Amino acid sequence: MKVSIFGLGYVGSVSAACLARDGHDVLGVDLNPQKLALLRSGKAPIVEEGIQALTREAVESGRLQVTDDVTAAIGATELSFICVGTPSSANGSQDLSAVVRVSEAIGGALARKSAFHTVVLRSTVAPGTALELIKPALESASGKRSGVDFGLCFQPEFLREGSSIRDYDHPPFTLVGGDSPVSIEALRQLFGHLPCEFIATDIRTAEALKLVCNAFHALKITFANEVGRIAGALDIDSRQIMALVCRDTRLNISPAYMKPGFAFGGSCLPKDLRALMYLGRARDVDTPVLSSILPSNQIHIESVVERVLADKRRRIALLGLSFKPGTDDLRESPLVALAERLLGKGLRLSIYDADVSLSRLIGANKQYIEDAIPHLGELLAESAEATVKGADIVIVGHPLAAVWEAVYAHATSEQLVIDLAGNGDRARMPSNYWGVCW
Ligand SMILES: NC(=O)c1ccc[n+]([C@@H]2O[C@H](COP(=O)([O-])OP(=O)(O)OC[C@H]3O[C@@H](n4cnc5c(N)ncnc54)[C@H](O)[C@@H]3O)[C@@H](O)[C@H]2O)c1
Structure with missing residues (x-):
C-alpha cells in the first residue's frame, strides 16, 4: 500500500521503517527539517535498537521517503497515520494542538483529492477526541464527510521505547475503531499478518x-x-x-x-489488606496506592446509595446479602454495608438471599450481622418474587439466574432495577435499568 505518516517521532519513525520493510511505499511528513534531513540521508531521528539499519535499508530501497508537503503526501498515498505528540497540559489534560493542526492540514489536502482516503489516528488521545475534534477538523477543512468520502480510524499503538521494533511486530492485539469498513479492511491489509488477533471495535472504546x-x-x-x-x-x-x-x-x-461490578468485601480481602498496610505503617512505610483501595471501595458503595436516594422512593428490594453467591458469609459483605446505609437513611428494605437464613447463622458470622443489622429477621423475605413485587427499587446484588428470572417476570415499568451483579439482560428488563458502572 501507499502510506503517509504524519509525525516522525518514536511512533512515526518505527512505523515508517517497519511498514517499508514489509513492502509498503511510505512517505513520512514532519515539521522538523532536521528530522527530514536525517531520514533523507538514511538515518533514523531516534535512538532505538535496530532502527538505524532498518531505516537505512528502507531509504536505500526507495520505499521510505520524506516530505514537508502535506498535499503531495495525501495525493500520493491512500492511507495516512497521524503520529504527532499529545503531551500533558498543566492540568493533566492532553495538549491536542498538534493533532488538530495536522488534521486541518490533512483536511485541506483531502479537499484537493477525489479518491477515497483513510486517516488513522495513532497518537494517544482521550475518548471522544477522534469524533468530536478530529472528524470536524477534517470535515470542515475538506468539505467532505467522514465515513463516506474518507474514512477515520483510531488504532492505539502499543510499542514501548527500547523494544519498539519487537513490539511493533508482536503487539498484544491490533485494535481498530473506525467509521468505514473500507478503512478497517485497509488496516487489516497492513497489520493482518501480525501474530495476534485483529479486533474491530468502536472508536471511543x-x-x-x-x-x-x-x-x-x-x-x-x-x-x-x-x-x-x-x-x-x-x-x-x-x-x-x-x-x-x-x-x-x-x-x-x-x-x-x-470485571467492573460492585464493591469487594468478605472475610478476607479487607482484613488482609488492612493487615498488610499496618505492616507498612508500623515501619513508617507510606503506601498511598494500597491505602486508597478501601476508600475507593467505599466510594463505590456510596455511588449506589446516592442513586437510590436520588430516586426519592422508599421501598427497596435487595436481592443478595452475603459477600458473594453460594455462601452465607456476611462478614464485611458490601451488600450488608449497602443495606446498613440504606436503613440508616430511613428506607424500607426487604432482603432475599437463598443462602442466608437467620436460623442457620452461627459463630462470628451471626455476631457480625447482629451488630450490623440488628433486626435482620424482620427484613428477610421468603422469595425473590415477593421481594420484587413489593418494591419501588430492586437492587440485584448476586448474578444468579433464578434471581434475574424473578426480576424479568415480576418487575414493572414503574420500578427501577439497579444491577450490581453485572449480568442483567437489558432487553428483558420491563423496568428502568441502571448498571452500577456501565
Ligand atoms: N513513544 C512511545 O513509546 C509511544 C507509544 C505508544 C503511543 N505513543 C503516542 O504516540 C504519539 C506520538 O508519540 P511520540 O513519542 O512518537 O512523539 P514525538 O514527540 O517523539 O514525535 C512527534 C513528532 O510529530 C511531529 N509533528 C508535530 N506536529 C506536526 C505536524 N503538524 N505535522 C507533521 N509532524 C508534526 C514533531 O515534529 C515530532 O517529530 C503520542 O500521542 C504518544 O502518546 C507513544
Whole structure:
C-alpha cells in the first residue's frame, strides 16, 4: 500500500521503517527539517535498537521517503497515520494542538483529492477526541464527510521505547475503531499478518483502551514497588514475592477480578489488606496506592446509595446479602454495608438471599450481622418474587439466574432495577435499568 505518516517521532519513525520493510511505499511528513534531513540521508531521528539499519535499508530501497508537503503526501498515498505528540497540559489534560493542526492540514489536502482516503489516528488521545475534534477538523477543512468520502480510524499503538521494533511486530492485539469498513479492511491489509488477533471495535472504546492500559501498567509498577517497600522493611525478598505472585495465573495474573461490578468485601480481602498496610505503617512505610483501595471501595458503595436516594422512593428490594453467591458469609459483605446505609437513611428494605437464613447463622458470622443489622429477621423475605413485587427499587446484588428470572417476570415499568451483579439482560428488563458502572 501507499502510506503517509504524519509525525516522525518514536511512533512515526518505527512505523515508517517497519511498514517499508514489509513492502509498503511510505512517505513520512514532519515539521522538523532536521528530522527530514536525517531520514533523507538514511538515518533514523531516534535512538532505538535496530532502527538505524532498518531505516537505512528502507531509504536505500526507495520505499521510505520524506516530505514537508502535506498535499503531495495525501495525493500520493491512500492511507495516512497521524503520529504527532499529545503531551500533558498543566492540568493533566492532553495538549491536542498538534493533532488538530495536522488534521486541518490533512483536511485541506483531502479537499484537493477525489479518491477515497483513510486517516488513522495513532497518537494517544482521550475518548471522544477522534469524533468530536478530529472528524470536524477534517470535515470542515475538506468539505467532505467522514465515513463516506474518507474514512477515520483510531488504532492505539502499543510499542514501548527500547523494544519498539519487537513490539511493533508482536503487539498484544491490533485494535481498530473506525467509521468505514473500507478503512478497517485497509488496516487489516497492513497489520493482518501480525501474530495476534485483529479486533474491530468502536472508536471511543479504542481511544479509551490505550489510556486504561497505560494506567494499569503504572498501577502494576506502583503496586510492586509498594509491596517492595513493605517487604524491604520486613527484610523479605520482594523480588521473590512478586515472582511468586506472577506464578499464580489463576487468580493473580489472569482475568479474575478484572470485571467492573460492585464493591469487594468478605472475610478476607479487607482484613488482609488492612493487615498488610499496618505492616507498612508500623515501619513508617507510606503506601498511598494500597491505602486508597478501601476508600475507593467505599466510594463505590456510596455511588449506589446516592442513586437510590436520588430516586426519592422508599421501598427497596435487595436481592443478595452475603459477600458473594453460594455462601452465607456476611462478614464485611458490601451488600450488608449497602443495606446498613440504606436503613440508616430511613428506607424500607426487604432482603432475599437463598443462602442466608437467620436460623442457620452461627459463630462470628451471626455476631457480625447482629451488630450490623440488628433486626435482620424482620427484613428477610421468603422469595425473590415477593421481594420484587413489593418494591419501588430492586437492587440485584448476586448474578444468579433464578434471581434475574424473578426480576424479568415480576418487575414493572414503574420500578427501577439497579444491577450490581453485572449480568442483567437489558432487553428483558420491563423496568428502568441502571448498571452500577456501565
Ligand atoms: N513513544 C512511545 O513509546 C509511544 C507509544 C505508544 C503511543 N505513543 C503516542 O504516540 C504519539 C506520538 O508519540 P511520540 O513519542 O512518537 O512523539 P514525538 O514527540 O517523539 O514525535 C512527534 C513528532 O510529530 C511531529 N509533528 C508535530 N506536529 C506536526 C505536524 N503538524 N505535522 C507533521 N509532524 C508534526 C514533531 O515534529 C515530532 O517529530 C503520542 O500521542 C504518544 O502518546 C507513544
